[in-house]
Every structure is written in structure tokens, then in C-alpha cells.
Amino acid sequence: MPENKLEQYIRQRREHKDLLLMTHIVLGYPSFDDSLRVVESMVEAGVDLMELQIPFSEPMADGPVILKANSDALSHGARVEKSFELAEQIVQRFDIPFVFMTYYNILFRHGVEKFVDEMAAIGIQGAIIPDLPPEEGEEYLAAMQRHDMAPIHIFTPNSSDERMQLLSERSAGMIYAVARKGVTGKETTFSDDLGDYLARCRAATSLPLALGFGVKSHDDLDFIRGKADIAVVGSETIRVLERDGVDGVAPFIEALQA
Amino acid sequence: MPENKLEQYIRQRREHKDLLLMTHIVLGYPSFDDSLRVVESMVEAGVDLMELQIPFSEPMADGPVILKANSDALSHGARVEKSFELAEQIVQRFDIPFVFMTYYNILFRHGVEKFVDEMAAIGIQGAIIPDLPPEEGEEYLAAMQRHDMAPIHIFTPNSSDERMQLLSERSAGMIYAVARKGVTGKETTFSDDLGDYLARCRAATSLPLALGFGVKSHDDLDFIRGKADIAVVGSETIRVLERDGVDGVAPFIEALQA
Amino acid sequence: MLNRGYYDRFGGAFIPEILVPTFDELEQAFNDAQADPAFWQEYVELMSTYSCRATPLTRCDNLTGHFGGAQIYIKREDLNHTGAHKANNVMGQGLLTKRMGKTRVIAETGAGQHGVATATMAAKFGFDCTIYMGELDVERQRPNVFWMERMGAEVIPVTDGSRILKDAINEAFRDWVTNMDNTHYVLGTACGPHPFPTMVSWFQSIIGKEAREQILEAHGKLPRRAYACVGGGSNAMGLFSGFFDDPEVELVGVEAGGRGHGIGEHASRLAYDDASIGIAQGYKTYFLQDEDGQMQDTHSVSAGLDYVGVSPILASLHDNGRVRFEAATDKEVVEAMELTVRREGLIPALESSHGFVQAFKEVGDLDPQDAIIINQSGRADKDIFTVADAVKDPKWEEFIIAKAEEYRKHA
Amino acid sequence: MLNRGYYDRFGGAFIPEILVPTFDELEQAFNDAQADPAFWQEYVELMSTYSCRATPLTRCDNLTGHFGGAQIYIKREDLNHTGAHKANNVMGQGLLTKRMGKTRVIAETGAGQHGVATATMAAKFGFDCTIYMGELDVERQRPNVFWMERMGAEVIPVTDGSRILKDAINEAFRDWVTNMDNTHYVLGTACGPHPFPTMVSWFQSIIGKEAREQILEAHGKLPRRAYACVGGGSNAMGLFSGFFDDPEVELVGVEAGGRGHGIGEHASRLAYDDASIGIAQGYKTYFLQDEDGQMQDTHSVSAGLDYVGVSPILASLHDNGRVRFEAATDKEVVEAMELTVRREGLIPALESSHGFVQAFKEVGDLDPQDAIIINQSGRADKDIFTVADAVKDPKWEEFIIAKAEEYRKHA
Numbered sequence A, B: 001m002p003e004n005k006l007e008q009y010i011r012q013r014r015e016h017k018d019l020l021l022m023t024h025i026v027l028g029y030p031s032f033d034d035s036l037r038v039v040e041s042m043v044e045a046g047v048d049l050m051e052l053q054i055p056f057s058e059p060m061a062d063g064p065v066i067l068k069a070n071s072d073a074l075s076h077g078a079r080v081e082k083s084f085e086l087a088e089q090i091v092q093r094f095d096i097p098f099v100f101m102t103y104y105n106i107l108f109r110h111g112v113e114k115f116v117d118e119m120a121a122i123g124i125q126g127a128i129i130p131d132l133p134p135e136e137g138e139e140y141l142a143a144m145q146r147h148d149m150a151p152i153h154i155f156t157p158n159s160s161d162e163r164m165q166l167l168s169e170r171s172a173g174m175i176y177a178v179a180r181k182g183v184t185g186k187e188t189t190f191s192d193d194l195g196d197y198l199a200r201c202r203a204a205t206s207l208p209l210a211l212g213f214g215v216k217s218h219d220d221l222d223f224i225r226g227k228a229d230i231a232v233v234g235s236e237t238i239r240v241l242e243r244d245g246v247d248g249v250a251p252f253i254e255a256l257q258a
Numbered sequence C, D: 001m002l003n004r005g006y007y008d009r010f011g012g013a014f015i016p017e018i019l020v021p022t023f024d025e026l027e028q029a030f031n032d033a034q035a036d037p038a039f040w041q042e043y044v045e046l047m048s049t050y051s052c053r054a055t056p057l058t059r060c061d062n063l064t065g066h067f068g069g070a071q072i073y074i075k076r077e078d079l080n081h082t083g084a085h086k087a088n089n090v091m092g093q094g095l096l097t098k099r100m101g102k103t104r105v106i107a108e109t110g111a112g113q114h115g116v117a118t119a120t121m122a123a124k125f126g127f128d129c130t131i132y133m134g135e136l137d138v139e140r141q142r143p144n145v146f147w148m149e150r151m152g153a154e155v156i157p158v159t160d161g162s163r164i165l166k167d168a169i170n171e172a173f174r175d176w177v178t179n180m181d182n183t184h185y186v187l188g189t190a191c192g193p194h195p196f197p198t199m200v201s202w203f204q205s206i207i208g209k210e211a212r213e214q215i216l217e218a219h220g221k222l223p224r225r226a227y228a229c230v231g232g233g234s235n236a237m238g239l240f241s242g243f244f245d246d247p248e249v250e251l252v253g254v255e256a257g258g259r260g261h262g263i264g265e266h267a268s269r270l271a272y273d274d275a276s277i278g279i280a281q282g283y284k285t286y287f288l289q290d291e292d293g294q295m296q297d298t299h300s301v302s303a304g305l306d307y308v309g310v311s312p313i314l315a316s317l318h319d320n321g322r323v324r325f326e327a328a329t330d331k332e333v334v335e336a337m338e339l340t341v342r343r344e345g346l347i348p349a350l351e352s353s354h355g356f357v358q359a360f361k362e363v364g365d366l367d368p369q370d371a372i373i374i375n376q377s378g379r380a381d382k383d384i385f386t387v388a389d390a391v392k393d394p395k396w397e398e399f400i401i402a403k404a405e406e407y408r409k410h411a
């Protein structure tokens, strides 16, 4: 299989930077305008790639912070169409890769192929669908492959080596390893156990490895460095946004990487 | 069996009066003093004999008016001992026969024999115990007989001829025929049916016959005259007492017999 | 009168003369029914298709482990339709009412359980139905009144006397002496004039019959002891009667100890010394009365045990020693209920929980090879207002206050 | 993953990756249990000693007389311990939890029935227990919360999303993805990711197994139709599965018609045209959602039917025509409940009463030689607040206001 475009980007970028940073926003939260400004701050602060979450009413895998962002966005009228429009603007304005994060029903209702075609058309490079195990994802995987887009699957501390292998085979671009059990946005202990787990992940896939769930400080990034390719900071940026407003985002990202 | 003293009185009195009048009071209602004054008014107004009810907490056979009089008397402290004292004064002051009306537990707790002995000692001439059928009354009946006192049983429209006969055999002084089903103090229709029933009562016993339950007017007495020996006015006098006070009692009794 | 219905020196039929033919008719019908095997069969059939007899006997390993000692089995009368053993009695009397050709039933009720059961039976049999309930109880037990009314029963608040259960009984008798021609009085417990104590006990004996078979099946031998709470005495008579012929089974009746000894503080006629023999409400038994024979106030956390008298049959079993009587205080009762809920997921009515208290006190001293049976006469979830008050749940109070606000607004 | 669990185009297991091993373990345990006759035997034994299985099938002559037509039989799941068919499912999953060696259970609940049932099971099995319940439901259903807490369960009000059942399900999954090692998620209905729909239906199939035997025994032949209300679909699957191999028995599922057609007015996923196929809460079925796939508000007088999705098995039986789906409106439901209470002394839960509505509409047209079965999935007396509000009983409101006064005073 030829190397996927997102994977290429990550590998190239890694040549200059020992740990990339992926951040996360919920499209339409706190508003569509603010979303755009947040992305701008992040890119300017040196983020390497970003997850854009299309809000869903039942975000089963998300913890309280992202959950609230999802439902606030929806109650302010975040339609899928608008998310696409905003994503298109973002992709056009900023020169890093963006991936979608959303739940499967958003694709399904839109029509899976149509959804992937449109993603491709606006230049989104991959997607994370946390409630779509590869067993359920045939149509999706085929469509993603057609467009050389990256279906990103998730490794967990519970995943067996065989399961990791299977997930890796069905993925492209990178693997998203969650640092612990649970949902987004809770505390994670960065310990030896986590190191062992990351070594296991590393052994199971040749794709770039992103580590997420509970990553939120300079120290966390130090811990991850050398064990994974990408650190994912998700809920924490939303917390910062809520606490300090859009202007607080850039300093936070800079401090992380300082 | 020699004629009972109460029966003798009734028969003699009937020689001059075609319908005797028996009234009813609850001892201690509205107060012990008032009870005495009510008796006085009644006797002066020409009542021929009277029931004195010793209050009981569970007056199962009484309707709302007498029920309330019972419980008011009790809550003002009507003890059995006080009822006896008052009854004794009444018997001493007024020259008509008095009978007790109460429920069996009052006798039972006092000691049935002792109760009857004390009744006899103060000159009470009989008793009506509505929850004591003759089957349950051996001890009571024996004690009453020893003192030549009148155990008065009740005929009802439901009683068979045989039952009436049995009740009559166990009674002395008179028979109390209730005019209808139900409890004291409700409306009674004085009709042909009632006449037939009284004829049946008459046939079943040679004792004087009192008719009670719902008797309350001059017309009622006219209806009864010739069919029974005694008219019993119970709840209505309490109603009058409540409406017009002690002073209303005499005019009411006089009007009844006018 | 056909039969005086005495159990040693207790019982009898101290009834107004006007009811004598009614009682004769009732006794005749009852005797005929007892003599007719088809009647009992029809009764069992009805109880197994309309309610869920046989009710299970549940082994409670968690409680057994908690106390050590004998194995605890619980007879599940709470699973009956309408939530208590009261269903057995009313359905039986319903069949008898039909047999007598009557078309209307009346009943007294205290806690409301018997009222609900009777109203249910009346709906099922198509009888008219009037329920007498002390005004105080109507106020306290609105949920039960609500259901009775839904069933089509007329609920009449009794405003006389102490406005509680005993006054409702008097009032029911007052109705009956007026309407006996078409009306049967469905007395709710093994009290009242003969033949009620025998009749109610007979219908409730289905509990003991089943329990005896079930314990032999489950445990392989008879229980050492059987426990039941005692209000009027019907659920106790029901369970105990299954073991009268088994002298090795000790029978323990548990009364309402309320706040402890002293007239007005409890409703223990047999376990405490405050009661004396008397005659009221048509029968002779131990009553909580004063020296004059006036009935006194009683108290219990459980409305269903809060009654001045007790089954004359149990009074005789007390005097002859066949049944041991104990009392459980309000506080002990709430604790036993909470423990049972917590450890077994069963919610015994506060009434039933009295039996649990005494069993819990003693079971640890018995041999682990042995078993005991406790009668769970009813479930507590219908009495949530009482239970919530008993455990003083602040969130419940907040909920009620908020609900009241809501009602006030749209009123 | 072992099995994708599809029923035609519905079902599946759309689960977060972290739960894949947990689902594999669950499916393995479930398959083993299904293959092990001793397991079913243990289950039946438990249900017949702890709850009162077999629950009766009650013939309702009064309702039959009222409507004419076929004879009405009612399957009495209301007599189960805790008052609904929910007991079947939770006790089964309790056994499975024990088999998997887990020590903690979690569950979502809407009306509170499933929460109470799960808390009860946890008390019985000695499991720790956490119940997720939408904050709005906690406020509305305090009586059930009260009992769950008495059982020792922790009830967590879910303050996210619409703060109702579906949000409680999401929250339970969030707990599970954290605590799967020692925790089993006791899903309350025949929905959710595979194997839940099959598993819950299997435990509930005890209803249909019994009902089929009972109707043959009582009526001599199969019923013409069988009716059940459909929330998630578990009681319907339970009853219907007894008759899947009997093509002559028409199966009728009745959904919450609420205030009638239109998104937000009801919870009819199959009977009305407002739902469309989607994937949420881990499975694929008809959902009440908008064009984007966002779940929409639903409404029903009965909290237990007020849910956006429906069993994928029922969705397939809808599409292949084996089950007919109808909707009953709030108003019809309250009327059917009141009639049933009045005429039979049975108090079907508002949920169950949906099935009664449709049966009552049709039964008059059937042959008097025929019979129908209606599933009375639960009893209404635990929902007195809802029922009292539904029938707008002024005396109930007065009672609550007075009770609130009392609490305010001693507060």
C-alpha cells in the first residue's frame, strides 16, 4: 500500500520535531466564528495537526467537557452542513492537516460515501469515528481508501496484540492510542505502565502513533516524547477556552511545547 | 314466672294511658349536671320511663347523634362509677322506672354480677345491652333474674318468629322492637309494613312492646298507638337538646304527647 | 345463632340482634363452602390465576450469613396482587359473597391495604363497594384511597371516635345493620364476631399450607420457628395454621411495640401486660382498654398493626402457650426493614418487618442446620409516605415540597 | 469481535474500541450460558423463588363482556418482584455477572423501574451498584430513587444532554468504558449493541414460553393475537418470542403515540412515519432523529416508553411484517388504564396500558371462540404521581400540598 498523504506529512514533520502536537476543537463551539479564531491561534502557536469534531447529540465516548461543547454547539444550531462549510474555510486558510472526529450516525445519515466524497472534496485528510469498529466500517473504509484518506482507529490498553494488528491493518495515516480506560477529559497518570503499553502499541503498528486522553501539560509531553509521534491535547484546550477565552489558547499551546 | 316489677308498672300505667313514652339520655352528656336537668324536664313533661345510657367508646349499634353524645361524654370524663352515682340520684329523685342502656364490655369489665348487683342496689329496673344476644348472656341473665330485673331484648324486622319467641323467653319487663334496620337516629317510614311487623311482634310475645328507632313526632306516636305499648324517643331528644338547650326538652316532650 | 365460635374463653359473637339472621346465613354459607371441596379448589384456582399463588418461599442467604445461625426463609405474601396477604381473605370472601347471592360489599380499612384489596375484589366480581376508613387514615393514606376510588369504590371517611381503624369497623357494622340484605361485610382480619376469625383464618391458611410444603421441599425438614407480625392476626394465623400439628415448630407472633410499654404507646395486646380481656366490636379477646372497658389509643409506626384488639384464636393460643408473643418497637422495625432491603432486595411492609425484628434477634442462636420462616405479609412500596417519614429522608421531603409547588401553581 | 449480531439490516455493535474485549467476554459468557441447560434451570429456579414465576395468565371476563368478541387474557408481569417484567432481565444478567466474576453493576433508568430492579438484583447478589438517571427523571420519579437508595445503590443524576433516559444510557457507557474490569452494564431493554438485544430477549422469553403453555391449557388453543407495549422492546420480545413459530398468532406491538404525529410529540419509531434508520447508543435501528442524525425529543405519558430508539429485532420484525405496530395516544392510554382498573381490579402500568388500548380497539371484531393475550408488563401503583397527574385527581393534589406543609413546618 502506498504511503498515505497524512502519514507522509507526519513522517516529514517528525524529521524536524521529536513530538508533534495534535489539538481538537468542536466545530461551532463556542460559536462558528470563535471556532475559526481558535484554529487560527492554534496554528499560529505551532500545532501540527488538528481534529475537527462535528457535534453529535449522543457523544458516547466523550467526557463532560467535550460532551457539553457538543450539546452547546447543537443548541446554537450546529448543522452538519455548516460544519462542512467551516471545515472547508479552515482547510483553505491553514496549512496543516485536519481530520474529522465525529460519530458514525453523522456519516450514516448523510450517506457514508457522500460524506467521504465531500470530506475529500474540501481537503480533510482523515477521520476518527469512535463508535465505528472496523467490523462495522466496510463501506466507510472502502470510501476512505478510494480517496487516499486516513481512517484512524483507536488502540486502547485493553486491546490485545492481535486486535491492534487488525486495527492497524484497517487504518491509515496514524493510530490514535488512548492513554487509559474511560472517556475524554479525565485525569491520566503518566506512569511506567503507560510506557509499557505504548511500547506494545509501537510493536503492533508501523503507522505513526498519537497518544491522547488526559494529555494537558508540558510534563505530559515530555513523558510521551520518544514513546509516540504525536501528543493529542483535547479537552484541556476547551477548558482553557472556557476559562481564558480565545486569547488564552495560544499561550497555552506555546507553554505546552516550550 | 311471676310478673316482673317493670312489667307490672307498664301494665298499670297502660290502664290510664294508651301509649307510654320512653325517652333516652346519655349519662354525662352534655354534662352530668345537664343530664340531671334533662331527666327532670322529661319527667315533668310526663315521660313514663327512661333509658339511661352509660357511655362506651365503641357504640356499634348507635347512629351519629348518640355516637357523638357517647364520645363527648367520655372525653369530658364520664367514668362508669360516675354514671352509677348519677343514676342513683336520678332514681331517688324521680318516680318513674329507669333502665340502663349500654354495651356489654361495660358490664364485663366491671364484673357482670357485681354490675347487676349494683344496678339493683340503686334501683335501676332493667337493662338493654344491644351487643349481647341471649346466647352470650347466661351470666347476665341469671344475675338479672336473681334481682327480678328486666333484661330487655330487641326484636327486629329481620327476626324470625322462632327467634322472637326465644328472645321473649329470655326477656322480662318488655320487648324493645326496632322499627327498621339500621342504627339509632335515622329516618323511619311509618307504613303498613311496619304495622305488619308490629303485629308479628305482638303475636310473638306477651310482654309489653316498645317501639323505637326513628320515632320523633306526634304523628309517629299516633301511628304507634294501638300497635305497641310504648313509643321510644331516643336520638331526637338529643337533637332537640343540641338545638334548643335543656329548656327545649320539656316543650318537645309535651308536643309529642299533646 | 348456629354456633358461638369460642376458642377457649375467647371469641363469640356479640352482635346486634338485627344481624343474627345475617350471621346465621354467613355461617351456613361458610360451613357449606368448607364442606365442599370444589369451593377450595375454585379458591385456589382464582388465587393462582388472579394473584400469584403459590407465593414463593425465598431463601435469604445474605441475611443468614449476616446473622449466622439458622437459615432464613421468607414467605412472600408481598407478591400477591395488591401487595399483601389481604388478597387471600378478600378473594375468598368474594367467592362466598357470590355464593350468597349478594351484590355489594363493605369493608373497614386502616392502612388502606385491606380497602384496596376489597375494592379490587369488588371490581373483579362486579360488586358495589363501600370502604370505611377513619378520617385520619384517609388523610395519611391518600395513595390507597386514590386506588380504591379508581377501582370504583366509594371511600367514606369516618369522622367519629378516634377516626381510625376501630371506628371504621364500627361504621362498617352500622352500614351492615342497615343493608345486610344485599351486602356482605368483608372483615379484614381474623377478628370480629364468629365466624369471621375462623373464616378469615381458613382463607389465610393457604399461606401455611404452601409454606409447609415448600420448606420440606427446599430444606428437607420442618423449620425450627415461624414468625409473623400480628395486627388483627390474619397473616399470623395463615402461616401458623400450617404448623399447628407440628409441635416441634415454635410459632412466634410479633406485635407492635411502638415506643415501648404503657397504654397509648404501642399496640401489643399479648406481648405486653397492658391489655385485658374484654368484649368489643363483636368479640371477646384481649383489648387495650381502661378499667371501665373503654378502648384506649394505640400507637405503631405501621398502621396495619395499630389496633386495640387481637384475634380471639391467637388470644387462646397465647394463653395455652402454643404461640409465643413478642413485641418489636418502631425503631427496631425500621432498622430491620432497612437491613432486609439492603441485603436481600426485599421490601417488607413495616407491618411485616415486626416479624423480621424478632427473627433477627434470635436466629443467630439457632443451629445452622435448622431453618426459620418469616412471613413477609406485604410490601412496603405502597407505603412510601410512611416509610420515607420513618427513615426521615430529606430528599423525599424536598420532592414533595416541589411537587406541591407545582400543584399550587396550576391550581 | 465475535459476532456482529444483525437482524436483517438492524442491530450490530457500534461500540468504542475499548469495550471490544468486554463485549467479547460478555458474548462468550452469554453463549456459554445459552448452551448450558443448567444455566436456564438456575434462572428459572431463581425467578420462581425470588420473584413469582410462572406469573399467572388472568382471564378477564368483565372486559370480555364489555367489548364482546374474543376472550381477553392478561399475562401478569406486574406480579413480578419489583412490579414489572424488568425483573426477568436483571436477574438473568445478575447470574451472568456472577458467572463472569464481576462485582459491580451499573444501569441506566428512565422511569426508574429498571433502576429499582437492578438495585434489587445487586442487593440480592451482593454487587456494588450505580444507577444513572437523567436529572429530570430523578426529579419526577423520586419514589423509585428512594427505593434504589434504600437498596444501597448510588443514583447519579445525569445533567448532560436532555437529562433523560438516552442521556443516562450514554453516561452508563462512559462509566463502563472506565470500569469494565469489575463492572457489568445491565442494559434494561432489548436495545444497545449486540449481544444485548438477543440477551435481554432471551431472558424475557420466559414470558412467552409460559404464556404459550398457559393459553393452551386455559383456552385449548393458541390466541388469535398477542399485544405488548413497545418501549425499548423487551417485554414485547418476551411475549412475542413464545409465538414466533405460530404464524396464526398475530403479534401487535404498541408504541407511545403521545399527543399524536410529529417529531417531539410522541415516541413511535415504527407505527408513525417520523423515524428513520440510524446508529446511536451502539446499535442500528429506527430512531427519532433529524436529517443530520441528531436525536430528537420524544414525549409520552409513560416514562418507560419515552425513548428515541427501538429494539433492532423489532425493527426487523416490523420490516418483514411479522409484527404489526400501532400507537396509542396518552389520552387513550389513561382511559384504557382506568377501564381496566375499574372492571378487573388490575392496575396496568401506563406503559402496559398502551397494549391494552390497541387490544380494546380490535377485540370486539374477533370471534368469541378466540382469545387474545395482552402483556401487563408492570403495575401502575409505583407510578402514582404520574397516574394521579394523568387523571388530574384534585384530592391527590390537596394531599401533597398538605404533606408539603407538614414537612415545611418541621424542617
Ligand SMILES: Cc1ncc(COP(=O)(O)O)c(C=O)c1O
Binding pocket: C084, C085, C086, C110, C111, C112, C113, C114, C188, C189, C190, C229, C230, C231, C232, C233, C234, C235, C236, C303, C304, C305, C349, C351, C352, C377, C378, C379
Ligand atoms: C402488610 C400487612 N401485614 C400485616 C397486617 C396486619 O394484619 P393481620 O394481623 O390481620 O395480618 C396488615 C394490615 O393491614 C398489613 O397490611
Ligand SMILES: Cc1ncc(COP(=O)(O)O)c(C=O)c1O
Binding pocket: D084, D085, D086, D110, D111, D112, D113, D114, D188, D189, D190, D229, D230, D231, D232, D233, D234, D235, D236, D303, D304, D305, D349, D351, D352, D377, D378, D379
Ligand atoms: C412496566 C413497563 N413496561 C414497559 C416498559 C418498556 O420497556 P420494554 O419495551 O423494554 O418492555 C417499561 C420500561 O421502563 C416498563 O417499566
